[in-house]
Amino acid sequence: MIGIVSYGAYVPYHRLERKKMAQAFGDRPSSGEKAVANFDEDSVSMGVNAALDCLAGFDEKSVDCLMFATTTAPYDEKQSTATMAAALDLKPSIRTAEITGSLRASASGLLAAVDAVASGAGSALVVTADCRLGAPQGANEQWFGDGGAAFLIGQGKDVIAHVTAAYSHTHEHIGSWRSRGDAFVRSWEERFVQNIYGETVAASVRGVLEQSGLAPADFAKVVIAGPAPRAQWSAAAKLGFRKEQCQDTLAETIGMAGTAHAPMMLAAALETANPGDRILYVSYGEGSDAIVFEVTDAIRQLPARRGISGHLEPKNSELLYHHYLKWRGILPTEPARRPDTPRPSVTAMYRNYEQNLGLYGSKCLACGTPQFPQQRVCTRCQAKDRMEAYRFYGKPAKVATFTIDHLAASPAPPTVFAVVDFAGGGRMLCEVTDCDPHEMRIGMEVEMTFRRLYQAGGIHNYFWKAKPKRQPGGKGTEGES
Amino acid sequence: MSKKGITDRVAVIGMGCTRFAEHWDKSAEDLLVEAAYEAFADAGVEPTDIDACWLGTFASGLSGLTLSGPLKTQYLPVTRVENMCATGSEAFRNACYAVASGAYDMVLAIGVEKLKDSGFSGLAVHEPPSDGTAPGITAPAAFSFLAPAYFAKYGLDEQTGKEVLARIAWKNHRNGSLNPKAQYCSEVPMESILKSPMVAAPLGIMDCSGVADGAAAAILVRTEDAHKYRKDPMYVKALAIAAGPGDGRLTQDFDFTSITENVRAAKEAYRQAGITHPRKQIDMAEVHDCFTPTELIIYEDLGFSERGQAWKDVLNGVFDLEGELPVNPDGGLKSFGHPIGASGLRMLYEMYLQLQGRAGKRQLPNPKIGLTHNLGGFPWQCVSFLSIVGKELS
Numbered sequence: 001m002i003g004i005v006s007y008g009a010y011v012p013y014h015r016l017e018r019k020k021m022a023q024a025f026g027d028r029p030s031s032g033e034k035a036v037a038n039f040d041e042d043s044v045s046m047g048v049n050a051a052l053d054c055l056a057g058f059d060e061k062s063v064d065c066l067m068f069a070t071t072t073a074p075y076d077e078k079q080s081t082a083t084m085a086a087a088l089d090l091k092p093s094i095r096t097a098e099i100t101g102s103l104r105a106s107a108s109g110l111l112a113a114v115d116a117v118a119s120g121a122g123s124a125l126v127v128t129a130d131c132r133l134g135a136p137q138g139a140n141e142q143w144f145g146d147g148g149a150a151f152l153i154g155q156g157k158d159v160i161a162h163v164t165a166a167y168s169h170t171h172e173h174i175g176s177w178r179s180r181g182d183a184f185v186r187s188w189e190e191r192f193v194q195n196i197y198g199e200t201v202a203a204s205v206r207g208v209l210e211q212s213g214l215a216p217a218d219f220a221k222v223v224i225a226g227p228a229p230r231a232q233w234s235a236a237a238k239l240g241f242r243k244e245q246c247q248d249t250l251a252e253t254i255g256m257a258g259t260a261h262a263p264m265m266l267a268a269a270l271e272t273a274n275p276g277d278r279i280l281y282v283s284y285g286e287g288s289d290a291i292v293f294e295v296t297d298a299i300r301q302l303p304a305r306r307g308i309s310g311h312l313e314p315k316n317s318e319l320l321y322h323h324y325l326k327w328r329g330i331l332p333t334e335p336a337r338r339p340d341t342p343r344p345s346v347t348a349m350y351r352n353y354e355q356n357l358g359l360y361g362s363k364c365l366a367c368g369t370p371q372f373p374q375q376r377v378c379t380r381c382q383a384k385d386r387m388e389a390y391r392f393y394g395k396p397a398k399v400a401t402f403t404i405d406h407l408a409a410s411p412a413p414p415t416v417f418a419v420v421d422f423a424g425g426g427r428m429l430c431e432v433t434d435c436d437p438h439e440m441r442i443g444m445e446v447e448m449t450f451r452r453l454y455q456a457g458g459i460h461n462y463f464w465k466a467k468p469k470r471q472p473g474g475k476g477t478e479g480e481s
Numbered sequence: 482m483s484k485k486g487i488t489d490r491v492a493v494i495g496m497g498c499t500r501f502a503e504h505w506d507k508s509a510e511d512l513l514v515e516a517a518y519e520a521f522a523d524a525g526v527e528p529t530d531i532d533a534c535w536l537g538t539f540a541s542g543l544s545g546l547t548l549s550g551p552l553k554t555q556y557l558p559v560t561r562v563e564n565m566c567a568t569g570s571e572a573f574r575n576a577c578y579a580v581a582s583g584a585y586d587m588v589l590a591i592g593v594e595k596l597k598d599s600g601f602s603g604l605a606v607h608e609p610p611s612d613g614t615a616p617g618i619t620a621p622a623a624f625s626f627l628a629p630a631y632f633a634k635y636g637l638d639e640q641t642g643k644e645v646l647a648r649i650a651w652k653n654h655r656n657g658s659l660n661p662k663a664q665y666c667s668e669v670p671m672e673s674i675l676k677s678p679m680v681a682a683p684l685g686i687m688d689c690s691g692v693a694d695g696a697a698a699a700i701l702v703r704t705e706d707a708h709k710y711r712k713d714p715m716y717v718k719a720l721a722i723a724a725g726p727g728d729g730r731l732t733q734d735f736d737f738t739s740i741t742e743n744v745r746a747a748k749e750a751y752r753q754a755g756i757t758h759p760r761k762q763i764d765m766a767e768v769h770d771c772f773t774p775t776e777l778i779i780y781e782d783l784g785f786s787e788r789g790q791a792w793k794d795v796l797n798g799v800f801d802l803e804g805e806l807p808v809n810p811d812g813g814l815k816s817f818g819h820p821i822g823a824s825g826l827r828m829l830y831e832m833y834l835q836l837q838g839r840a841g842k843r844q845l846p847n848p849k850i851g852l853t854h855n856l857g858g859f860p861w862q863c864v865s866f867l868s869i870v871g872k873e874l875s
Contacts, residue, residue: 339605344613352612371731379728401630401737404682405622407603417618419626419861421733429616429730429861437682442633453614463614 002117003162003293006152006302008053009267010046010129011254011311012037013434013467018142020321025137033317034145034255037131039327039411040433040451043070044080045462046148047129048087048450052393054125054150057303060088063152065095065116065124069105071258072131073098074452074460076180083462084127086357087450089391095121103176103225104285106149106259111289113153114163123154130258133328135184140176143229144185145255147311149263160299161270161279163291165214167207170287171200175227183330193227197284198235204288205239205280212292216240220277220295221269223247225262225284247279253312259285266293268308275299310472316436327411336409343457354389359448359464361426363390370426392448396423397466399444404437420446420466433465445469486753487581489874492707492714493699495524498830500662501695501818509541509595509696510551516696516823517552517591524700524710528552531700532585534559537572537592539821540606548591563822565857566771567722568592570825570866573699574720580701587706592827593696594820603692604821620771621689622681623859627774629683630737635789643683645792646773647674650687650815652801653770657812659802659843664691664818688773693818697826699833704874715833718850719753719869721746729861742865743782743856750852750867751784755875759784760806763869764848765835767828769856770813779854780808783867802843810835810843825866828853836872849873 014036019029037046047068055063066088068081081096097112099105106128113124129148134140173196176187187193201224209215216222222241226232229251236246247269250261257264262283269279277295282288325331352373354360361372366383370390377384402418416432418440432440433451446466453461497519499512507515513536521528536548536559545559564571569592576590599605604620632642651671657663669687677685707714723745729735747759756762768783770776780791785806786799794800800808811817811831814824832851834840855866 337601338603339599339601339607341613341617342608342610345610348610348612352614356612356614369732375731379726379731400733401626403618403622403625404679405619405625406680407619407621408617415617415622417616417622419730419737425733427731427733429618431616442629456613461613 001159001162002114002153002155003159004151004270005123005154005158005160006054006058007150007267007270007307008050008056008305009147009149009264009308009311010050010053011035011147011308012041012046013316014038014319015315015317016319016321016324017317021142024321027137030142032252034143035147036319036324036327037146038434040453040465041131041146042074042452042460043072043129043131043148044074044083044460045450045452046131046146047127047150048084050129050148051084051088051125051127051150053306054152055088056305058152061091063090063094063123063125064121065113066090067097067099067109067113067124067126069099069109069126069128069259070130071100071103071105073100083357086353087462089358102285103259104283104287104289106263107283107289107291110151110153110291111166111168114166117153117155123152126151126153128260128263130260132258133184133330136325136330140185140187143251143256145257147254147257147264148260149267151263158298159296160302161273161293161295164294165208165212165292166289167204167211168287168289169200169203169207171203172286190228194231197227197231198238201235201282201284201288202239204290205282208280208290208292214278214292216245218278219245219280220273221245221247222280222282223262223265223269224282227284229256250308264308270299271307271309273299306472313473314470323412338409341454341456343459344461346459349461356463358391359393360389360391362387370422370424372426372428392422392426392428397421397446397448399440399442399446400427401442402432402440404440416440418446418466431465432467434467439468486719487577488718488753489716490581490704491577491701491717492704493717493829493833494702494707494710494714495520495526495700496698496830496833497523498662498697498827499695501664501691501693501820501823501827503597504694505597507694509538509547509593512595512694512696513548513551513591513593516593516698517589520589520698520700526587526700526710528554530587531557531589532587533557533579534589534591535572535576535579536561537563537568537822537825539563539565539568539594541593541595541822564864566769566821567825567855567857567864567866568822569697569827570853570855570868571722573826573829573868574722574866576701577717577720580703586702588701589698590701590826591696591698592822592825594822595694596692596820597694619681621684624772624775625681625684626737627778627860631774631777634736634738635792637792639683643675645777645795646683646688647671648795649770649773649776650674653809653813653815656802656810656843657816659841660811660817663812663816664693665812665816684772684774690771690814691816691818693820695818695820695823695827697823697830699826699829713837713872715836716871716874717868718871718875719750719867721749721753722864722866723749724864725858725862727862735861737860738778739782740778740856740860740863740865742863743779743854746865746867747783750869754869756869762850763806763852764850765810765832765845766806766808766852766854767811767813767831768808768854770809770815771819771856775856776808776813783854802845807845810840810845825853825855828855829868829870832870836870
């Protein structure tokens with residue numbers, strides 16, 4: 001049977017407390033906080049980092065199909081899946097699709113992946129991430145959060161959650177929308193939307209229950225997408241689900257991450273699921289998809305991954321509202337008195353995509369020295385053209401030395417640069433992100449994270465940065481000396 | 482590989498140098514004309530006596546036309562060279578070889594930079610098109626890597642380390658205060674240096690060289706012709722430049738407490754000039770103090786101090802104007818200012834004045850051998866230039 005073989009998730013390090021947004025306008029504060037993509041993150045980078053979590057321990061070359069679901073793709077014209085495939089080191093012969101324009105996109109991706117496997121693909125990777133904007137002082141701004149999730153769909157004994165039934169229902173209505181040129185999501189009156197929402201999810205849930213012969217009581221968990229944090233509870237209750245069956249909406253800790261939101265809840269549900277559990281997954285957009293998952297014994301064998309829980313702590317909740325506005329480009333600020341960043345050379349990017357997106361350096365076949373960036377003549381033994389590709393991603397790494405640059409132009413100065421030494425050889429001079437300059441230490445352990453360096457001339461330039469390696473659930477950094 | 486060098490075959494018979502400053506009222510053309518005509522007058526030659534020119538500029542103009550236009554040289558060969566912050570030295574080095582080869586009898590080496598038209602503080606460079614993934618690290622941040630690495634290796638606590646660096650800046654400002662052509666001709670108290678705003682920790686703004694406009698020029702002939710023009714020419718004893726392969730950023734061997742290019746260039750220059758004990762045999766030096774830790778490392782790379790000892794020599798005043806080996810008597814990049822393409826020739830200008838006894842209030846007692854060191858690039862990959870110049874033929 002076909003189903004989920006592996007899952008992963010990504011939540012940005014930074015959180016914005018809702019009371020800070022409210023306080024900025026003298027409004028009544030809402031509870032909790034939302035996850036906020038750093039200035040160097042977007043849906044593509046968050047999707048890649050979620051997919052890396054999902055693929056940990058799996059052979060990335062066995063993936064036959066990559067689907068990316070988002071409503072906030074960086075380009076209107078130019079697919080992001082090729083960028084992601086290169087960053088994930090997938091094989092060139094994969095089939096790719098970017099599914100956009102709807103909060104249902106991720107469910108469409110999951111179902112398309114199931115269909116792809118049913119029609120012969122060995123495995124299909126579904127990645128979803130979102131980074132939506134609500135206008136300042138609005139409810140959307142309060143509740144939208146950023147993040148991503150990824151699922152490897154396949155079949156056979158490694159499946160941890162079979163797809164046993166699925167039912168789709170399409171129903172035209174306009175609940176929330178964003179037209180070309182709009183920066184912010186618009187929403188229709190809440191009471192109307194909640195009403196239509198209830199009808200829509202009811203149609204798909206009743207359909208799948210009828211098809212599968214199951215009743216609400218047969219499910220350990222229901223993962224239900226919704227237009228607002230509390231709308232989900234009442235919709236689930238009306239369908240006959242008890243409150244304890246409802247998967248936590250993540251509204252208090254992460255916020256609602258667009259089309260990635262229900263998949264992130266699904267990842268969280270899988271983290272605590274036991275063999276034999278049934279999970280009902282319900283999407284919502286211009287219609288709804290209901291999918292029944294049955295958890296198998298194989299879930300016990302899946303190696304530990306970060307998932308959602310591993311991203312909840314450590315975090316930085318010190319982010320200020322105006323910094324968030326600056327990062328998202330909502331608040332124009334005085335530019336640094338430095339030259340504008342020129343657009344990158346697309347030709348040079350084309351030559352170097354394996355290196356820059358896949359984090360491939362070269363390793364000398366004569367003397368064994370790994371080097372980044374790739375070299376033709378070995379820096380140690382000067383052997384010419386005797387290099388093999390060498391991937392630096394995943395190698396343990398430590399800070400050899402670092403600096404805190406107050407002069408470099410950045411949306412979040414000062415910029416931390418470090419010389420990073422990798423276990424097994426090789427070093428990289430790169431930016432350090434998601435860090436407090438005060439926590440930097442020589443000898444500190446770091447890991448590489450995929451980021452968007454900048455956008456210039458309409459071109460988004462993705463690359464890798466180091467970030468402090470933090471123990472999931474812990475507070476500090478590792479390897480301090 | 483034979484490296485014969487051209488020891489004592491080339492002499493400097495005239496030099497000129499503009500004041501290094503924020504010249505809001507002067508263009509690169511103005512600065513070139515000023516430096517060149519000061520050198521012509523100093524040598525007692527006419528512009529028409531020059532056979533060929535070497536122009537160094539980092540980013541203030543393209544090609545030899547940058548010089549031939551303002552000077553109205555009459556269809557002479559003019560070669561523009563660029564080697565980052567060692568550009569001025571590179572113009573001088575190539576001009577020396579041109580004279581030594583016999584291809585030309587009299588050559589002008591000149592360097593210029595007009596930095597203050599950019600609207601930015603610090604350096605603003607237009608890089609060639611690239612994939613844009615190279616880290617956008619600024620020059621002070623790149624050189625700041627040296628400080629914590631040095632402090633850690635030799636057991637200096639942060640406070641002591643900061644004081645050592647400040648002492649270098651203090652010395653260079655004190656020397657510059659005696660130099661009317663320096664960008665900042667005033668002393669700066671240690672306390673102000675230590676408290677200056679952070680640019681790239683642990684470097685404050687007062688650990689950084691002055692960003693200035695300026696030009697400097699030299700007129701070169703073969704040694705046998707020198708006395709036709711003056712009785713006290715400056716002889717070129719050694720010229721060396723080492724361009725690094727960049728292993729500092731590729732392998733883990735490089736520990737940021739020494740710049741290999743400096744060590745290699747010094748070794749070659751010392752070989753050419755027969756220097757075996759640099760601290761004793763060299764009377765004075767102008768070195769590339771782009772940032773204070775760079776000067777600290779240079780002391781050790783050039784053999785002025787034993788490894789791990791330079792910081793003590795700094796605190797003991799070894800490199801002060803009255804010290805055992807005065808370094809940057811004119812104020813250095815720190816106080817004299819650093820118009821990229823001109824700096825290498827400015828260093829030689831100070832050696833020239835000192836050897837001739839024309840250095841005014843900062844005159845050293847009868848120096849005979851001087852050294853200039855000029856570096857372009859980053860600690861992990863750079864070009865490093867050394868010259869050794871002298872008052873007498875050996």
